[in-house]
Amino acid sequence: xxxxxxxxxxxxxxxxxxxxxxxxxxxxxxxxxxxxxxxxxxxxxxxxxxxxxxxxxxxxxxxxxxxxxxxxxxxxxxxxxxxxxxxxxxxxxxxxxxxxxxxxxxxxxxxxxxxxxxxxxxxxxxxxxxxxxxxxxxxxxxxxxxxxxxxxxxxxxxxxxxxxxxxxxxxxxxxxx
Numbered sequence: 359x360x361x362x363x364x365x366x367x368x369x370x371x372x373x374x375x376x377x378x379x380x381x382x383x384x385x386x387x388x389x390x391x392x393x394x395x396x397x398x399x400x401x402x403x404x405x406x407x408x409x410x411x412x413x414x415x416x417x418x419x420x421x422x423x424x425x426x427x428x429x430x431x432x433x434x435x436x437x438x439x440x441x442x443x444x445x446x447x448x449x450x451x452x453x454x455x456x457x458x459x460x461x462x463x464x465x466x467x468x469x470x471x472x473x474x475x476x477x478x479x480x481x482x483x484x485x486x487x488x489x490x491x492x493x494x495x496x497x498x499x500x501x502x503x504x505x506x507x508x509x510x511x512x513x514x515x516x517x518x519x520x521x522x523x524x525x526x527x528x529x530x531x532x533x534x535x
Contacts, residue, residue, distance in 0.1 A: 362516045363478035374432045375424065378388035388413035407455055428501060436501065439493030450481035 392409035396402045422440050426433045433440065453476045458528035461472045494501075503511070 375426070376428050378420045378423040378427070381416055385416035385420060389417065408452075411451035411455055412448055413449065415444045418447065419444035424429040426501060428503075434500060435497050436493060439489055442489055446485050446489075447482055450477050450485075452479050453481070 369479045390405040392413060395406035395409075420495065421432055422443070424434075426436050426440075428434075454477045457474055457477075463471055469480065470476075471479060483535055
């Protein structure tokens, strides 16, 4: 991936960001529609919960991608962990919604919880908490800013500060005229 021409790599990075922003916008819209449907006079439709079950994982995935995209490298080796987390959340929420509503006091427990709660707690809650920190730890060196990146950021900040007029924060006779 490092042998890619800089302009093509920058286009790919911009494409990654643009697609993530579009996915975030669409998923937030789906979440908003899902919540708004709860205020219908005839009751909440079944599809509203499914909008949330898909919209929330996609929004989280898009936010993770936006946070992890680094210049021309995109998200690099974090593609698979991010895909795993989004798929786990979507499948977990979907499975909890798809199970028949037959739970009662005599229902079989999964690791001490009713089936729906177990799916949400163990699948949606625990699996991403285990996978993401390991993925970030394994990719830390390649995904964090290098010394050269930090120097570029500092140089850009100095350049920007030099282009901006200094403000003293106090009023003097010259500034009042």
